[in-house]
Amino acid sequence: MSLPLAAVGPVADTLTDLFVVLLAAKLGDELFRRLDQPGLIGEIAAGAIVGPAVFGLVEPTETLEVFAELGVVFLLFWVGLETRLSEMFEVGRSALLVGVLGVVLPFAGGIGLAFAVGEDTATAVFVGVALVATSVGITSAVLLQLGAIRGRAGRTILGAAVIDDILAMLLLAVAVGLGDDDGVDVTAVLVTVAMALAFVAFFTLGGTRLFAQRPRLLHSPQFSESPLLPAVIICLGLAAFAAHIGLAAIIGAFLAGMMVAETKEQHPIEDEVAPLYAFFPPFFFAFIGTEVELSEFADAETLGLLAGVTILAVVTKYVGARLGARGLPSAEANVVALGMVPRGEVGIIVAGIGAAAGVIEDQLFAVIVGMSVLTTILIPPLLRGAVAELGEHRGSPSARA
Amino acid sequence: MSLPLAAVGPVADTLTDLFVVLLAAKLGDELFRRLDQPGLIGEIAAGAIVGPAVFGLVEPTETLEVFAELGVVFLLFWVGLETRLSEMFEVGRSALLVGVLGVVLPFAGGIGLAFAVGEDTATAVFVGVALVATSVGITSAVLLQLGAIRGRAGRTILGAAVIDDILAMLLLAVAVGLGDDDGVDVTAVLVTVAMALAFVAFFTLGGTRLFAQRPRLLHSPQFSESPLLPAVIICLGLAAFAAHIGLAAIIGAFLAGMMVAETKEQHPIEDEVAPLYAFFPPFFFAFIGTEVELSEFADAETLGLLAGVTILAVVTKYVGARLGARGLPSAEANVVALGMVPRGEVGIIVAGIGAAAGVIEDQLFAVIVGMSVLTTILIPPLLRGAVAELGEHRGSPSARA
Numbered sequence: 001m002s003l004p005l006a007a008v009g010p011v012a013d014t015l016t017d018l019f020v021v022l023l024a025a026k027l028g029d030e031l032f033r034r035l036d037q038p039g040l041i042g043e044i045a046a047g048a049i050v051g052p053a054v055f056g057l058v059e060p061t062e063t064l065e066v067f068a069e070l071g072v073v074f075l076l077f078w079v080g081l082e083t084r085l086s087e088m089f090e091v092g093r094s095a096l097l098v099g100v101l102g103v104v105l106p107f108a109g110g111i112g113l114a115f116a117v118g119e120d121t122a123t124a125v126f127v128g129v130a131l132v133a134t135s136v137g138i139t140s141a142v143l144l145q146l147g148a149i150r151g152r153a154g155r156t157i158l159g160a161a162v163i164d165d166i167l168a169m170l171l172l173a174v175a176v177g178l179g180d181d182d183g184v185d186v187t188a189v190l191v192t193v194a195m196a197l198a199f200v201a202f203f204t205l206g207g208t209r210l211f212a213q214r215p216r217l218l219h220s221p222q223f224s225e226s227p228l229l230p231a232v233i234i235c236l237g238l239a240a241f242a243a244h245i246g247l248a249a250i251i252g253a254f255l256a257g258m259m260v261a262e263t264k265e266q267h268p269i270e271d272e273v274a275p276l277y278a279f280f281p282p283f284f285f286a287f288i289g290t291e292v293e294l295s296e297f298a299d300a301e302t303l304g305l306l307a308g309v310t311i312l313a314v315v316t317k318y319v320g321a322r323l324g325a326r327g328l329p330s331a332e333a334n335v336v337a338l339g340m341v342p343r344g345e346v347g348i349i350v351a352g353i354g355a356a357a358g359v360i361e362d363q364l365f366a367v368i369v370g371m372s373v374l375t376t377i378l379i380p381p382l383l384r385g386a387v388a389e390l391g392e393h394r395g396s397p398s399a400r401a
Numbered sequence: 402m403s404l405p406l407a408a409v410g411p412v413a414d415t416l417t418d419l420f421v422v423l424l425a426a427k428l429g430d431e432l433f434r435r436l437d438q439p440g441l442i443g444e445i446a447a448g449a450i451v452g453p454a455v456f457g458l459v460e461p462t463e464t465l466e467v468f469a470e471l472g473v474v475f476l477l478f479w480v481g482l483e484t485r486l487s488e489m490f491e492v493g494r495s496a497l498l499v500g501v502l503g504v505v506l507p508f509a510g511g512i513g514l515a516f517a518v519g520e521d522t523a524t525a526v527f528v529g530v531a532l533v534a535t536s537v538g539i540t541s542a543v544l545l546q547l548g549a550i551r552g553r554a555g556r557t558i559l560g561a562a563v564i565d566d567i568l569a570m571l572l573l574a575v576a577v578g579l580g581d582d583d584g585v586d587v588t589a590v591l592v593t594v595a596m597a598l599a600f601v602a603f604f605t606l607g608g609t610r611l612f613a614q615r616p617r618l619l620h621s622p623q624f625s626e627s628p629l630l631p632a633v634i635i636c637l638g639l640a641a642f643a644a645h646i647g648l649a650a651i652i653g654a655f656l657a658g659m660m661v662a663e664t665k666e667q668h669p670i671e672d673e674v675a676p677l678y679a680f681f682p683p684f685f686f687a688f689i690g691t692e693v694e695l696s697e698f699a700d701a702e703t704l705g706l707l708a709g710v711t712i713l714a715v716v717t718k719y720v721g722a723r724l725g726a727r728g729l730p731s732a733e734a735n736v737v738a739l740g741m742v743p744r745g746e747v748g749i750i751v752a753g754i755g756a757a758a759g760v761i762e763d764q765l766f767a768v769i770v771g772m773s774v775l776t777t778i779l780i781p782p783l784l785r786g787a788v789a790e791l792g793e794h795r796g797s798p799s800a801r802a
Binding site: 011018070249 | 411412413415416417419420423424427463464467470471474627629630631633634637638640641644645650673674675676677679680683
């Protein structure tokens with residue numbers, strides 16, 4: 001069996017990767033649900049098992065990364081579809097406080113820890129930024145499964161995640177400037193942040209109003225097909241736009257979802273988006289698993305640093321977000337604070353930028369990746385308990401529930 | 402605006418590519434439908450316009466190629482969902498004759514033409530193979546839109562395409578062996594063909610029977626979700642398997658669709674697969690457009706060769722398939738023969754293998770790519786006319802119709 005069908009190879013290999021990852025994720029999801037654990041942890045574990053950490057059946061290739069990115073994009077698009085702007089305004093003040101305080105404490109804590117272990121200023125600022133950014137995908141998936149995404153705590157988390165991402169972008173720009181020979185370009189940083197704010201404000205206020213007043217933009221009887229493709233095109237367009245101005249792509253996808261949610265025929269759209277939301281997100285969770293490199297943690301020093309950074313990341317984010325949410329009842333503030341803890345892919349991206357800039361060396365990179373994965377795995381079980389205490393099983397059931 | 406957010410760039414660029422291609426394809430599709438032309442030609446034209454041939458907004462990147470491949474995989478999976486095995490057996494004899502004669506004539510014609518313009522044996526055999534393989538994706542999309550895929554002509558085309566692909570694989574293996582220093586490994590070729598036949602027979606007979614008798618494999622009440630992911634996993638698995646043994650991935654996807662179609666609750670599955678079938682195939686058609694390189698056809702000699710090869714490709718395939726279908730009524734035989742003409746991506750893949758092996762030089766490669774695109778664009782309007790004459794608007798309407 002050695003026919004030299006060279007050009008057929010890449011197609012077969014890519015299809016095999018997608019098959020193996022999706023099958024493993026599905027099995028992990030089913031198994032963890034039967035053990036009464038969050039399915040997404042099963043998907044992450046499945047990624048680790050088929051990935052380099054255990055069997056090495058798949059590598060985290062560029063194609064799998066694209067599918068992972070679309071996974072979290074469609075996840076937040078779905079969350080946006082379940083969110084109404086008017087409900088977001090109700091939690092505006094809490095969300096702002098949670099976002100700001102949930103950034104300040106981890107940032108300060110990360111810088112302090114880095115200085116304490118002898119890093120220089122450029123590296124310390126990067127560590128601070130890597131501890132800042134919440135990955136709202138994980139929490140969204142858990143709250144969707146529990147039907148709690150539209151509750152007050154869920155909405156506060158979503159609003160805070162937008163604030164959080166804008167602040168993280170600002171701090172990242174500063175960190176990159178400090179690591180660069182040219183220093184911080186204050187004008188460029190301010191212009192970028194102003195553009196990010198303008199982007200969010202324009203599409204949140206103008207976009208939702210436009211679609212609320214003109215639902216036929218999506219549901220025109222002149223379209224020969226369903227509104228699915230127009231909706232998906234808006235989602236991809238805003239995600240790409242957000243990424244180009246330095247925000248997370250998922251912020252754009254979330255805003256796109258909120259815009260589309262304003263059209264009157266909301267439910268048929270959700271039925272049609274549901275299969276994309278079932279197909280792509282498992283790649284996101286499994287991809288996190290494929291990025292785990294257990295061999296990096298063979299020595300006690302690295303393990304100790306990992307424990308320290310992870311505890312710091314959990315405590316500073318929890319305390320900061322909880323302080324920000326002190327206007328809410330205690331049980332809700334607990335859900336909000338826990339929900340902000342997972343760092344997921346965002347911490348990994350920041351560490352990757354730092355590594356590319358030469359200010360984050362291998363050991364620190366592995367530690368930040370490990371912290372991101374650990375905060376991601378630890379929180380879902382705790383969050384389920386906190387939501388159960390809330391007695392807040394509101395909202396519509398999810399297609400993935 | 403030059404913040405050095407290096408690691409954010411690839412995500413933004415990939416999302417932008419997907420956004421631009423999907424938006425362009427949707428606009429091309431809508432425009433061509435309003436002009437009463439086949440939508441997929443509009444999607445191919447849109448790919449050419451945003452691609453290198455005109456504006457150069459997107460390149461045919463690896464990611465777009467993966468999406469294109471999944472596009473044709475989900476297209477044939479959908480076709481399989483609309484196909485019942487018992488209906489395929491009714492057309493078995495005609496399909497076999499169409500497949501065999503539709504391969505023999507183009508192969509002989511291609512070799513003859515290549516010798517006539519002075520090519521050597523190795524190159525001539527490659528040209529013959531490049532003229533052989535039908536791309537059933539194009540014809541399937543047209544027949545689905547017309548609701549004619551389940552008619553006798555549609556089923557004959559699908560069956561013939563399976564035969565066609567097995568023969569093309571056999572001839573390609575021979576061609577690669579002739580271009581190789583080690584010569585043709587007859588044992589390896591026979592083993593490969595035997596495996597392909599065994600694969601098709603096993604999943605066609607055993608797979609459909611298994612699912613017909615045990616629909617709960619997909620629709621188990623124990624699954625916490627819908628049968629969508631299990632069905633998609635089967636599709637990706639058989640597509641990858643087919644590609645690994647040297648068949649086209651779409652053959653595996655088609656067989657997977659037929660297997661899933663045997664489960665009793667067929668319609669919910671179709672509703673859930675429909676969004677994937679709406680999302681991915683536009684990338685397949687637009688990708689064909691991005692591969693067009695008009696600059697290659699600046700001289701009269703290349704243009705003349707293109708015209709000669711294209712006419713030969715159309716005439717030999719039409720005549721061969723028409724002869725094979727002579728047991729059918731004349732109007733149906735016409736639909737079958739026209740439907741086998743598009744070469745689409747298969748001719749391009751064969752030419753690419755020949756180029757990699759050093760037996761297909763640049764001019765010939767461009768001509769084969771041009772022939773593949775031309776046969777793909779020319780046929781849909783003719784096919785629509787032929788189906789209209791048939792008065793055979795049977796079958797279920799398509800989600801893309």
